[in-house]
Amino acid sequence: MIKALKQFFDENLSQAPNERPRDHDLQIAAAALLFEISRSDERTNIEERDKIADLVKRQFELSDAEATVLLDLAEQEAHDSTSLHGFVTLINSDWTENQRLQLVEYMWQIAYLDDQLDDHEVHLMRKIQRLLYIPHKKFIGAKIRAREGR
Numbered sequence: 001m002i003k004a005l006k007q008f009f010d011e012n013l014s015q016a017p018n019e020r021p022r023d024h025d026l027q028i029a030a031a032a033l034l035f036e037i038s039r040s041d042e043r044t045n046i047e048e049r050d051k052i053a054d055l056v057k058r059q060f061e062l063s064d065a066e067a068t069v070l071l072d073l074a075e076q077e078a079h080d081s082t083s084l085h086g087f088v089t090l091i092n093s094d095w096t097e098n099q100r101l102q103l104v105e106y107m108w109q110i111a112y113l114d115d116q117l118d119d120h121e122v123h124l125m126r127k128i129q130r131l132l133y134i135p136h137k138k139f140i141g142a143k144i145r146a147r148e149g150r
Helices: 002-012 022-040 046-060 064-080 085-094 097-112 119-131 136-148
Strands: none
Touching (some): 022 064, 022 085, 022 097, 022 119, 046 064, 046 097, 085 097, 085 119, 119 136
């Protein structure tokens, strides 16, 4: 099933002339990390999925159909993954610190969506902060912006 979705994604998503094919993999990796945060408190709900959809549409300038395919792929990848390593390695290899910081802020938005910051969410966020090489001060700034933006 994942191959069929990936094929649909590759065939139907518009690609800008300067966009590399690898960018789709980066989009999937970023969305998968958002799903990882959503699942970390074991209270995933439709509101969180809708928020993830909104964030990826905005971040990657996707249509509703493109975002739906991306989310399906990312959710499956997050579910099947046994480690965050593949996602963060891909992101670290291509994204600037500011892009990685924006992703962390989006992850904080997902964590704060249910108005409860669970210990598992905090632990995962700190782990991802270290894996994405985000300085602590900037990590806390992203957390504050996400909390205040609710």
